[in-house]
Amino acid sequence: MEQKYIRFDTLNSTYVLRVNEVGHLENLYYGPLLASEENLTQLFHKRDNMLGTSTGYDASVFDNAYSLDARFFEVGTAGKGDYRKPSIIFLSDNGYSQDYKFVSFNTRKVSEVTAEGFPLPHDASKYYEIEMYCAISNSTIYLDYLIFKESDVILRRVRFSGIGRLEKISSFNLDIVNNNYEVFATYGTWGNEAHPFTHKLMPGVFELQTNAGPSSNRHNPFFLVKEQDATLNSGIVYGFNLIYSGPFSATIERTFDNRLRIQHGINDDLFAKTLQEGESFVTPWGVLTTSTKGENGVSQNFHHFIQNHLVRSPFAKSARPILLNNWEGTYFDFNAKKLKYLIDDASQLGIELFVLDDGWFINRDDDRGGLSNYEVNKKKLPGGLKEIANYANKKGMKFGLWFEPEMISKDSKLYEEHPEYAVMIPDVSPSPGRNQYSLDLSNKDVQKYIIDNVSAVLESANIEYVKWDYNRNLSDFYPSSRVFESFFYDYTKGLYAILEVLMNKYPTILWEGCASGGNRFDLGILSYFDQIWVSDTSDAYERIRMHRTLAKAYPLSVMSGHVSAIPNHQLLRNIPLQTRFNNAFMSGGFGYELDLAKLTPLNKKFISEGNNIAKLFSEFVINGNYYEFKTNSQKEKYSYGVISEDKKHALVLVSNGSGSILPETLTLPALPLLEEAFYEVTTMEQITDIGSFGSLLKRVLPKFIKYDGPIINYLRKRKSTEELINIKVQENYVASGKLLRSGKLSLYPEWTGTGVGPTTRSGIDFNSVLYFISIKDK
Ligand code: GLA
Numbered sequence: 001m002e003q004k005y006i007r008f009d010t011l012n013s014t015y016v017l018r019v020n021e022v023g024h025l026e027n028l029y030y031g032p033l034l035a036s037e038e039n040l041t042q043l044f045h046k047r048d049n050m051l052g053t054s055t056g057y058d059a060s061v062f063d064n065a066y067s068l069d070a071r072f073f074e075v076g077t078a079g080k081g082d083y084r085k086p087s088i089i090f091l092s093d094n095g096y097s098q099d100y101k102f103v104s105f106n107t108r109k110v111s112e113v114t115a116e117g118f119p120l121p122h123d124a125s126k127y128y129e130i131e132m133y134c135a136i137s138n139s140t141i142y143l144d145y146l147i148f149k150e151s152d153v154i155l156r157r158v159r160f161s162g163i164g165r166l167e168k169i170s171s172f173n174l175d176i177v178n179n180n181y182e183v184f185a186t187y188g189t190w191g192n193e194a195h196p197f198t199h200k201l202m203p204g205v206f207e208l209q210t211n212a213g214p215s216s217n218r219h220n221p222f223f224l225v226k227e228q229d230a231t232l233n234s235g236i237v238y239g240f241n242l243i244y245s246g247p248f249s250a251t252i253e254r255t256f257d258n259r260l261r262i263q264h265g266i267n268d269d270l271f272a273k274t275l276q277e278g279e280s281f282v283t284p285w286g287v288l289t290t291s292t293k294g295e296n297g298v299s300q301n302f303h304h305f306i307q308n309h310l311v312r313s314p315f316a317k318s319a320r321p322i323l324l325n326n327w328e329g330t331y332f333d334f335n336a337k338k339l340k341y342l343i344d345d346a347s348q349l350g351i352e353l354f355v356l357d358d359g360w361f362i363n364r365d366d367d368r369g370g371l372s373n374y375e376v377n378k379k380k381l382p383g384g385l386k387e388i389a390n391y392a393n394k395k396g397m398k399f400g401l402w403f404e405p406e407m408i409s410k411d412s413k414l415y416e417e418h419p420e421y422a423v424m425i426p427d428v429s430p431s432p433g434r435n436q437y438s439l440d441l442s443n444k445d446v447q448k449y450i451i452d453n454v455s456a457v458l459e460s461a462n463i464e465y466v467k468w469d470y471n472r473n474l475s476d477f478y479p480s481s482r483v484f485e486s487f488f489y490d491y492t493k494g495l496y497a498i499l500e501v502l503m504n505k506y507p508t509i510l511w512e513g514c515a516s517g518g519n520r521f522d523l524g525i526l527s528y529f530d531q532i533w534v535s536d537t538s539d540a541y542e543r544i545r546m547h548r549t550l551a552k553a554y555p556l557s558v559m560s561g562h563v564s565a566i567p568n569h570q571l572l573r574n575i576p577l578q579t580r581f582n583n584a585f586m587s588g589g590f591g592y593e594l595d596l597a598k599l600t601p602l603n604k605k606f607i608s609e610g611n612n613i614a615k616l617f618s619e620f621v622i623n624g625n626y627y628e629f630k631t632n633s634q635k636e637k638y639s640y641g642v643i644s645e646d647k648k649h650a651l652v653l654v655s656n657g658s659g660s661i662l663p664e665t666l667t668l669p670a671l672p673l674l675e676e677a678f679y680e681v682t683t684m685e686q687i688t689d690i691g692s693f694g695s696l697l698k699r700v701l702p703k704f705i706k707y708d709g710p711i712i713n714y715l716r717k718r719k720s721t722e723e724l725i726n727i728k729v730q731e732n733y734v735a736s737g738k739l740l741r742s743g744k745l746s747l748y749p750e751w752t753g754t755g756v757g758p759t760t761r762s763g764i765d766f767n768s769v770l771y772f773i774s775i776k777d778k
Contacts, residue, residue, distance in 0.1 A: 005040040006105055008128065008145060009033060010152040013290050016043055017074055017130075022061055023101035025074040025132065025143075027175050031236065032292050045072050055081030072175035074143065075100050075132070075158075076261060084261045085205065085253050087173035089268070092137035092164035100132040100141060113146065116159070116282040117493045119243055119527030121309040125149035137162055146285070151305035154288045155243070161280040168268035171242060171286030178258045179236075184295070185223040186549055191537040191570055193217045193518035194546040200228075201254045209249040209267050213438070213474030213488065214520035221248045221522050222553035224298060225262065231294050232628055233672075239291075239298040240264050241553055243310075244284035245524035246492035270477070272485040287523065295552060296627050303555035303626055310523060311558060312503065315510060315530035319618040321352035321398055322611055323465070323591030328538060328564050330595065332359035332366055335380045339388055345596035347395035349604060350611035353465055353591070354392045355400035360385070363411060367471075368435045371409040374457050389461035400465025400510070401457070405450045406495070407436045407471065414449070420480040421446050433472025434516075440479045441494030442487060451501050458506060468529060470515040492524070499528040512560060512589060521550065531558045531589040538564035538593060540575045540583040541766040544655045547587055548628060548640055556642070557622040560589030563607075565598070575766050577603055578687050579655075581610045582770040586641070586653050588622050590614060600717035606687055613684070617772075620644065620651060629669030632743065635660050639669045641771075647674045648775040655768040656750075663752045668733075668771065670743030677737045678776040681745070683769055686729035688721040688762045727758045731769070734776060 004019040005028075016029040018040070028043040054067045057080055068082035076087040079097025090098060106129045113120065113127050126147040133140050139162025146155040156172040183199045185208050199206060208223060210216040221244065226237040240262065242248050247267035254260055264286045273281050289305070291297025307316045324346040326334060343354050362377045364370030376384045389399035408415055408422050415422060423438040424430040430437055439446050458466070477487045503511070513520065513529035517536035525532060534546050540563075547559055561584035566574045584590055592607070599607070624642025629652065631637040636657025643650045650671055673679060690697070690712060697707035705711050715724060722729055735745050750763025761769065 004102075004105070006128075006130070007040065008126070008147055008154060010147060010149045010154065012292070013152050013154075015154055016040055018044060019102040022057065022066070024068070024071070025100070025102055025130065027072045027074045027173075030174060030176060030238075030288070031290060045070075057081055072259070074173060075141065076173045076175075076263070077134075079136070084255060085251060085263065086168065087170040087263050087265075088141070088158070088160070088166075089168035090137055090139060090160075090162060090164055090166050092139065092162060094136050097136050098134045098139075099136050100134045103131040103133050103140075105130050110146075113144065117496060118282070118284050119496060119524055121146065121148070121155065121243070121285070121305070121527070123309055124155075134162075137164060139164070148305055148309055151308065152289050152291065152301040153305040155285040156288065157283045157285045159280055159282045161275065163275060163277055166273040166275060166281055167271070169281065169283050170263040170265035171283040172264060172288065174262040174288065176260050176262070178254060178260045180228040181225050181260065182228050183223055183225055183252055184552070186220045188217050188518070190217055190516055190519070191535060192542075193521070193535045194220065194549040196545075196549040196552075201252060201260065203254050203256060205251050205253045207249060207251045209247070209269070211247040211267055211269050211488070212519075213247065213491070214470065214515055215245050215248060215522040215524070216473070217517070217519045217521075220550065220553070221250065221264070222302075223250055224295065224552065225252065225260070226295065232296050232630060233294045234292070235294050236290065236292055237295055237298045239287075239289045239302055239553060241287040241302070241523055242284055243287065243523040243527065244492065245495065245520055245522050246488045266489055270488065273489075274485065284524070299552050299626055299628070302553045306523070306526060307555055307557060307623075310527055311530055312507075312528070316557070317623055319615075319622060320510065320531070320589050321465075322350065322614055322618075323353040323355050323400065323589070324351045324596065325355040325357055325467075325562060325591060325593045327357035327402075328569055328593045332364070334359065336383060336387060339381075340391055342596060343388075343392050343395055343397060346592075347397050349596065349608045350615070351397065351592065353398040353400055354388075355402065355465060355467060355591075356385075356388060357402040357467065358404075358469075360401070363409070369409040369411045371404055371407040371436050372412045372414040372439070372453075374403070374453060385457070385461040385463070389463060393462060398464040399462060400467065401463050402467045402469060403454060403457070404469040404471060405454050405498075406439055406441060408439050409436050421449070423474060423476055423478060425476050425478040428476065431475040433475065436472055438472065438474055440491070441498065442479045442481060442483070442490035443494070447494055447498050450498050454502060455505065458509070463509065465510045465512065467512045467514055467533065470520055473519070496524070496528075503528050518546070521554075526554070526558055531560050533560045533589075534587075537570045538562055539568040539571045539573050540580040540768075541573065541655070541657070542571065543583055544638055544768070547583075548638055551626055551628065551640065555588070555622070556586060556626060557588035559587040560591070561585075561587035562591045562593035564592075565594040573766065576687075576689060576692070576762075576764070577606055578684070579767045581606070582653060582768045583655065585610070585614050585618075586621055586651070586770070590618060602687075602716070602718055602720060610684075617651060620649065624649075624651065627672070629671065631669050632667045633664055635662065635664065643672065647672070648677070650771075650773040652771040652773065653768055654771065656763060656766055659763055659765045661752050663749060666747040666750070667743055668740065668745040668747055671740045671773070673737045673740050673773070674775070675737045675741060679735055679737065679740060679773050680776050681731070681733040681735060681740075681771055681773050683731040683771055686722060686762060688756075690716045690719075690721045690724060692762075692764065693721070721756065725756065727756070729758055729761065731761070731771070740773070
């Protein structure tokens with residue numbers, strides 16, 4: 001066979017394949033954009049590897065030294081001498097051996113790509129298809145590539161057909177030379193999602209995987225592979241993800257000779273698919289991107305892709321209404337009267353959407369029952385949802401509703417009528433999760449039930465937002481079809497089938513995904529739901545970690561963050577309102593989740609002013625280019641923010657970890673702004689709760705006023721420390737782009753027990769400051 005090179009370019013990256021003399025498809029290059037006249041033969045990995053125990057491919061073919069183990073392939077197979085992890089494992093009449101050879105390369109119309117029951121990103125620049133055939137197993141694969149040029153993103157998937165048992169099929173297989181790469185990924189659990197970690201790649205296989213049912217809070221499906229000395233803004237970094245919401249497995253194998261094989265796809269544990277004549281199997285799309293501009297470069301590629309090609313329009317790029325969710329404010333304990341009070345307060349504070357969370361339907365005064373029958377609890381809401389929705393509308397607000405449609409409680413009518421709809425093994429006591437069970441979404445009748453059920457409620461009132469929750473993992477994997485081998489995959493596609501119908505039916509509703517927080521935070525979900533509730537931990541400081549980590553792969557626009565009460569319900573941590581506002585505001589789905597009636601007049605004043613600022617800037621948070629910044633602090637401080645495309649405006653959050661008495665000269669992190677311009681840098685006025693000084697107040701108060709007595713309590717509800725002592729703490733600087741780029745703009749010092757003054761910032765534990773930066777008119 002004649003050698004042939006296949007090359008895909010995006011704006012800043014190149015992907016090169018070679019069909020070699022025997023017809024194998026070699027992966028020659030994935031990295032920074034090559035010259036258009038590049039001599040691609042240079043990329044050919046010249047080394048063959050007939051070492052002592054290596055296996056030659058086929059002595060009769062062309063070259064006795066050709067061993068599959070030594071080359072870089074686009075598909076990894078077993079049985080002909082490649083001993084790395086196969087990306088496809090298929091058991092045919094001839095056993096596990098496979099040998100795919102090139103058949104054709106086709107440039108196809110983007111409109112010809114089929115969804116195959118998966119979410120399909122829109123507006124790709126190019127669609128290519130490579131057909132390959134394996135004579136040993138008599139199977140065919142199509143490798144599909146979608147190129148998103150401006151995002152520097154390539155999607156890849158595999159369509160497979162053959163008779164036999166498919167046991168593994170990765171969405172992509174990428175063989176690259178190791179260049180001191182390490183992997184960046186996340187781990188976590190409920191309420192404690194998105195911890196970042198970096199792992200040096202050692203010989204052997206590194207795997208991120210889950211088999212919980214959803215993509216899960218254990219590991220997010222995205223990961224980076226980066227040069228060890230890559231920084232936030234420089235160095236080669238690769239980013240990978242999967243457009244899939246079920247169990248996945250991502251592996252990076254480092255070989256004895258320092259090469260990497262990177263694979264991502266559905267988890268092959270607990271998976272197989274038996275295919276008969278004429279049947280085929282399609283993988284979800286894998287996502288690949290790379291940048292020479294460090295981690296921020298890769299984040300920006302991912303964000304561009306998600307906002308321009310994945311999340312639905314117009315939500316992808318438009319500001320969301322500021323919301324109030326009643327969950328942490330009332331939990332299950334509410335009635336129409338209470339909700340109306342909340343709506344009254346919310347509308348006065350400039351909140352635009354009221355969301356009624358769990359507990360509005362019958363049998364649902366706690367989390368032990370009621371799921372699957374969404375009949376309004378008339379004792380709590382005598383006028384139904386309509387009354388509450390109309391009330392909110394009358395007050396100029398939208399109305400939104402919580403659902404958990406994929407679940408069933410045992411005490412429900414549906415369970416009585418259709419026990420087979422629940423995922424349970426007959427005659428085996430099922431394993432509960434949050435006292436509830438999963439509906440079998442692989443069953444078409446269940447899909448219809450959910451669509452009808454949700455539609456009926458959505459049509460019963462003016463509902464403009466839905467929070468779609470999912471609060472347990474799968475267990476007792478027993479669908480009524482008894483198709484066990486591909487249950488996770490079928491469940492996930494069942495979910496997509498439901499969402500496809502509902503999104504088309506209700507395109508103007510703003511949908512938020514939630515899975516006990518971040519138990520299903522992935523690109524599959526974001527193809528339907530416009531934003532995701534990141535975590536059941538609403539603590540502002542924990543959220544800084546989660547949002548910063550997730551922002552490596554997802555734009556702030558798809559994260560929901562709420563200002564909640566203190567002490568925080570998950571951690572009992574006390575974070576000042578201003579910081580809770582800053583941190584939640586720097587996420588697309590900004591809102592509140594507390595009992596507004598408990599707010600002091602001072603809090604209310606802040607919230608109402610804060611909401612005016614939020615309304616001015618929320619579109620910028622959603623559409624600005626995201627950067628993580630490096631601070632000069634030795635303390636635990638994080639910084640990230642957005643910069644406008646023309647670099648004239650920036651919004652930068654600097655967040656403290658636990659405080660320390662160490663006085664530091666703090667500077668504003670280096671910001672890539674316009675060198676020749678001048679900027680104004682400003683903050684909101686600082687508001688410090690007088691109560692936060694505790695007994696220290698004794699040093700300044702006259703003897704007759706008790707630091708924790710009624711007078712101070714009265715005052716602290718109405719005035720900030722700054723107002724009380726008549727100072728204004730607001731940072732204001734003017735600096736050139738050059739200075740801001742240098743990271744040397746010196747900031748006001750933080751409180752270190754030294755006294756309060758107009759230039760002292762309260763550097764208390766976990767607080768944050770938001771810097772508003774704008775080009776200065778000449
Ligand atoms: C989950 C969600 C919460 C809330 C509760 C209601 O835990 O993540 O935000 O909606 O369910 O039961």
